[in-house]
Amino acid sequence: MKDFSPSDLKTILHSKRANLYYLEYCRVMQKDGRVLYLTEAKKDNQYFNIPIANTTVLLLGNGTSITQAAMRMLAQAGVLVGFTSGGGTPLYMANEVEWMTPQSEYRPTEYIQGWMSFWFDDKKRLNVAKQFQASRIDYLSRVWGKDKELKAEGFTLVDSNIQSALETFGQRTTDASKSSDLLLTEAQLTKVLYKFAANITGTSDFSRQHQSTDKANDFLNHGNYLAYGLAACTLWVLGIPHGFAVMHGKTRRGALVFDIADLIKDAIVLPWAFICAKENATEQEFRQQILQKFTDHKALDFMFDQVKAAALQEKNHSEVIDL
Known part of the structure; x- marks a missing residue:
């Protein structure tokens, strides 16, 4: 050999x-x-x-x-x-996982340089955050629109409340003047999605608790941390530090990881957390289901594409002007 x-x-x-x-x-x-x-x-x-x-x-x-x-x-x-603590979820706080990133001085430089070209400009940074929010909804629409298993469970976008929430989300995202506006709009949409998922899976009296109190919350925490792992991997490979967030707080540890993970959480983690809770699945069964769906819907590819596009848009724009 x-x-x-x-x-x-x-x-x-x-x-x-x-x-x-x-x-x-x-x-x-x-x-x-x-x-x-x-x-x-x-x-x-x-x-x-x-x-x-x-x-x-x-x-x-x-x-x-x-x-x-x-x-x-x-x-x-x-x-x-x-x-991590049990089930991939931290014991005390939602942001306590510390990623041990492999050290390499030979990661690409173009993405971090591209990221820095807009990051210090508040308006440009906000525009990238808005792009991520729009991509998040596009991805949710695509996943819920073609996943036959989700459709069979009732997760579609034909519900009038969902349609209204998405329209409101799009308008408020466009009108947002600061990142806190985007976070508020995101929270309002997620609340509607939680209510929708709880209703169609028959989950009574659901309340989102990061210190989990039931299986749905357990699975949401677990699935979110799997998404954080993919986001952290994306940023490490592209050489972009976790601190240069576009929406979450500038001083929050790992904030950019949360920004990138949000691209896929609503589309995949949220519905399957409720479905698996309804079916009384084990943590291992839930984890296998989520990882399979990440693969089926090319979640990691999607993260890479969105981050690379954001990082290189200034460069591509300047090249067009030069021409």
Whole structure:
């Protein structure tokens, strides 16, 4: 077998990688040039391989540990590693996951330079935030419009309340003069979507609680953190720091991660959290369903496309003027 360098593991584009893992009660280690996780059984120990070349994010939950050698290989393969509480959700606060990003001085420079070309201009930064909000609704319309399983559960855009909420959202987004206006408009739309999802799945007395009190809230928290993992991976690959948010607060840790994750949360995480709660699914079943839908609807590709377009629009605009 031909030898290869660990850097060869990066040949699979992050936007095309298939795996996102959540592990608990195990030990992650390097063995024979592979990254494995070890689970302890009564009679014997069991080793399972992690295909790091085809993995974007590794979440380590309760009862986990990881060796330095394993971290080195994960970094070489460009896998993001996060320590979380149970089910991929932090124990205390919604923004407490700390992403351990692989270090590389050879990430592209064009995207961070493009991002900086507009970020310090309040008007331009607001315009990018508005673009993200419009793309978010376009993606929701596309996913809910073609996903047969969602349609079978009643998640369509023909509902008059949804149509009215989307129209109001679009108008208020266009009229917004500051990022706080966008956050308020977003909260109002999400409230309508929660109510709609609760009604069609028969979830009584639902109230969004980040300190979860029921399965729907548990699954929303869990699914959101999977989306945060994809967003963090997108930004790391493109070389854009998490602090340069366009909508969430400038001083909030990881704010740009939340901006990017919002592109897909309403379309995929929200409906499936309620559906899986109605079906009394386990966390593993919910996680598998969400990851499959991320793949089916090319969520990671969509994130990459939106961030790259925002970062390069100033450059493309100047090139048009030069012509």
